[in-house]
Amino acid sequence: MPRATLPALHLAPLPASGSGPLYRQVKRELQRLIETGRYTPGDTLPAEGVIAEGLGVSIGTLRRAVDELVHENVLVRRQGRGTFVALHSSDRFLFQFFHVEPRPDPAHDAVPAERELPQVECVGFARAKSDETEAAALRIRTGEPVIRIQNRLSLSGRAVMHDRIVLAAFVFRGLTEKRFRERPSTIYRLYQSDFGLSVLRARERVRAVHASTEVARMLGVSAGCAMLEVHRVALSFGDRPVEYRVSTIHTAAHDYVSTLSKFER
Structure with a gap:
């Protein structure tokens, strides 16, 4: 069973001095959270609005980052259920x-x-x-x-x-x-x-x-x-x-x- 969704307080605004396009910075931060085990395979990510607010970015910027991670099979979207860290199946x-x-x-x-x-x-x-x-x-x-x-x-x-x-x-x-x-x-x-x-x-x-x-x-x-x-x-x-x-x-x-x-x- 997936763990409970982690609260928004674990997310911090991205530093203003970050390098590269903003959506790439968001992508790297989401990858970091997964790679370090904050979110593990099968976990449900918080709602897009919660993540965007926590990182201090727009919904559009967040979605562009998530789109790439979905395309790369790091994340998976399930209609009506949210976005999950992908499991190998x-x-x-x-x-x-x-x-x-x-x-x-x-x-x-x-x-x-x-x-x-x-x-x-x-x-x-x-x-x-x-x-x-x-x-x-x-x-x-x-x-x-x-x-x-x-x-x-x-x-x-x-x-x-x-x-x-x-x-x-x-x-x-x-x-x-x-x-x-x-x-x-x-x-x-x-x-x-x-x-x-x-x-x-x-x-x-x-x-x-x-x-x-x-x-x-x-x-x-x-x-x-x-x-x-x-x-x-x-x-x-x-x-x-x-x-x-x-x-x-x-x-x-x-x-x-x-x-x-x-x-x-």
């Missing part, structure tokens, strides 16, 4: 972070099929020392302890993706294989609920590769089979790295689909 994972879909048959599939949530099977969990690539992605020193997780993802019972996830061990203290396997929801929800880390966005690089022997065995294909490899760094507030993930996708019958949009700033 299966739907959010599916539409923001999972981009693999069955390839439509032009002769029969005029309308895209409904998106399918993948079945995720953990096939490896180990502790190790980071290599140079992992360390650079996570902004840690080479050789620092990391947790390496391997998952096999299937759609309609067919294995289509192998994920190798790397986490900085000091960030995820207390994460065990049992805790990971028995999480009640998505991996990103686990990060958020158990470790206070909200994944807001991801930076990805995509390249064509040949399936390694290990990946081929995991996905039931021939070694050397053509694959798509996606290198992702998941980011939290302040572009802080949360995880480094390498996804290898068998694209014989599936596509990597990304929907692009522009948000006016």
Whole structure:
């Protein structure tokens, strides 16, 4: 259950000496309140008028800041209920972070099929020392302890993706294989609920590769089979790295689909 809405006395007028457009200052202040745990995932924010008055800004300025945070999936508006700090859910994972879909048959599939949530099977969990690539992605020193997780993802019972996830061990203290396997929801929800880390966005690089022997065995294909490899760094507030993930996708019958949009700033 969400905590009770925090009183307006926790909000203070923005300093007159703040840098940048006023709505950006409002946005940074709202981000700070969330990042420091003043408002946690699932909490209801005070009414817009209360926040605007507390920060000493107009409703229009506040709404522009909130609009950006909604677009960035930090906040979510619910008609008639208010504005909430966003929770990671299966739907959010599916539409923001999972981009693999069955390839439509032009002769029969005029309308895209409904998106399918993948079945995720953990096939490896180990502790190790980071290599140079992992360390650079996570902004840690080479050789620092990391947790390496391997998952096999299937759609309609067919294995289509192998994920190798790397986490900085000091960030995820207390994460065990049992805790990971028995999480009640998505991996990103686990990060958020158990470790206070909200994944807001991801930076990805995509390249064509040949399936390694290990990946081929995991996905039931021939070694050397053509694959798509996606290198992702998941980011939290302040572009802080949360995880480094390498996804290898068998694209014989599936596509990597990304929907692009522009948000006016």
